[in-house]
Amino acid sequence: MEYGEQDMKKLFYPLLILSLLVFSTGCNIGQSKPVQSEDFALGTIINQEVYGANAKKASDEVAVKIKELDELWTINNQGGDINKLNNNAGQGYVELNPETISILKDARKIADLSGGVAFDITVAPLVKAWGIGTDNPQVPAEDVLKKLVTLVNYQDVLVDEATNSASLLKTGQMVDLGGIAKGYIGDMAIEIYKKNGITSAFANLGGNVVVLGNKPDGSAWKVGIQNPRGQNGEIVGVVSVADKAVVTSGDYQRYFIKDGKRYCHIINPQTGYPADSGLMSVTIIASSSTEADGMSKAFVLGLEKGMELVKRYGKAEAIFITNDKKIYVTPGLQGEFQFEDATNEYTYIQNR
Amino acid sequence: MNTRIFKIGDKILIVSIAIIVVILMLLKTVEVNPDKQLTAVIKQNGNLIKQINLNDLKNPEYIHLNDGINQVILAEKGRIRFLESDCPNQTCVKTGWLTKSGDKAVCIPSKVVITIAGYNKQVDIFSY
Numbered sequence: 001m002e003y004g005e006q007d008m009k010k011l012f013y014p015l016l017i018l019s020l021l022v023f024s025t026g027c028n029i030g031q032s033k034p035v036q037s038e039d040f041a042l043g044t045i046i047n048q049e050v051y052g053a054n055a056k057k058a059s060d061e062v063a064v065k066i067k068e069l070d071e072l073w074t075i076n077n078q079g080g081d082i083n084k085l086n087n088n089a090g091q092g093y094v095e096l097n098p099e100t101i102s103i104l105k106d107a108r109k110i111a112d113l114s115g116g117v118a119f120d121i122t123v124a125p126l127v128k129a130w131g132i133g134t135d136n137p138q139v140p141a142e143d144v145l146k147k148l149v150t151l152v153n154y155q156d157v158l159v160d161e162a163t164n165s166a167s168l169l170k171t172g173q174m175v176d177l178g179g180i181a182k183g184y185i186g187d188m189a190i191e192i193y194k195k196n197g198i199t200s201a202f203a204n205l206g207g208n209v210v211v212l213g214n215k216p217d218g219s220a221w222k223v224g225i226q227n228p229r230g231q232n233g234e235i236v237g238v239v240s241v242a243d244k245a246v247v248t249s250g251d252y253q254r255y256f257i258k259d260g261k262r263y264c265h266i267i268n269p270q271t272g273y274p275a276d277s278g279l280m281s282v283t284i285i286a287s288s289s290t291e292a293d294g295m296s297k298a299f300v301l302g303l304e305k306g307m308e309l310v311k312r313y314g315k316a317e318a319i320f321i322t323n324d325k326k327i328y329v330t331p332g333l334q335g336e337f338q339f340e341d342a343t344n345e346y347t348y349i350q351n352r
Numbered sequence: 353m354n355t356r357i358f359k360i361g362d363k364i365l366i367v368s369i370a371i372i373v374v375i376l377m378l379l380k381t382v383e384v385n386p387d388k389q390l391t392a393v394i395k396q397n398g399n400l401i402k403q404i405n406l407n408d409l410k411n412p413e414y415i416h417l418n419d420g421i422n423q424v425i426l427a428e429k430g431r432i433r434f435l436e437s438d439c440p441n442q443t444c445v446k447t448g449w450l451t452k453s454g455d456k457a458v459c460i461p462s463k464v465v466i467t468i469a470g471y472n473k474q475v476d477i478f479s480y
Contacts (some may be wrong), residue, residue: 043460045465222474224474231447250480
């Protein structure tokens, strides 16, 4: 059978138009542009990058939820839940938002992992005394710190789920969610993405990273690990991850220097002094962002004990960077960690 | 059999479609390669303050901001930075020069963010 002139033309034009469409949309088919957002909350900057049909709705939902929880948990809001709890210390239970009850329970669980030696939300009286990150940081007197350390005990945070209420056992005790809130909200963001049918996204809550799935092209997300003594954005390595949280605690984010000594914002709940354990940073990679945030406070324990804690927890990989610029990576992460130090100052210790 | 399938009008149409395709492909290439155009974007609390093409700068440009916190941003050919700031931690100033796509400096107290447009090739996200 032979095609006529008219048939050829009928076929030719649709083909041309189709090829035009394909060319003009290029390689972007199936890889639509992400919805990117930037918000200021939780005392930091929050970036989201969300792919898929409901991306805008999902990222807006996350932003709204973050602002809600920030209001509830910040110590700058007098009517917030944490202030209610702190102001009522030693005077019995107060009713709180179920979300606050939920994070207090998580905080208890994480503190239990280290017996409170690394992570303890009742460290707040010490945080306040040092004032690190505020306009007037100071070195408190030793006897003051000794007294305040006696107030630190995560087991004194009592939670009654049936009535959505909680209490602090002793007068003067205070809770600070700074060491867990960003982690908790990271997990919440992932839940909101999933609920909206999103399969590829990340949220970066002031350096606490959570990623959902892989990148739209199917490859793993590449998360840069900050050089603790470099400029912001200067890295010492890259971890490739999917469906994970990557949380770093370090001595370089907020600190002050007095008489030549560096005091960082992470307080050792046992000693009452800022962590001084020979580490510059600890990065935890885990499925739960809440737990990763809590575990990153292994920072106060130093290399040996910190690594032991991570091992005992069993559900995380870690990167420890010591004061002498050595980088230690847990065996399970070594395949995913790419050592990339442009400064040539760091040593990657592989066999441990 | 008539071998002249296309009439003159058809030929014109085909050629013009081909030209459109080429133009669209070129536009695409420019969009994928923003690196050559180093564009700094300054935003405060999400609102655009200024956008500067750093390649085209001949003389240094000082941008003064004083919405609560006094700040000076300095843009030069190929780079930009927070030069001075009244904020307590000086994190923004310590960030130093931004020189390549994806570089970013943030001042949390003033909610000012300077970004160089485009993507960082090496890393998708930073943990700090």
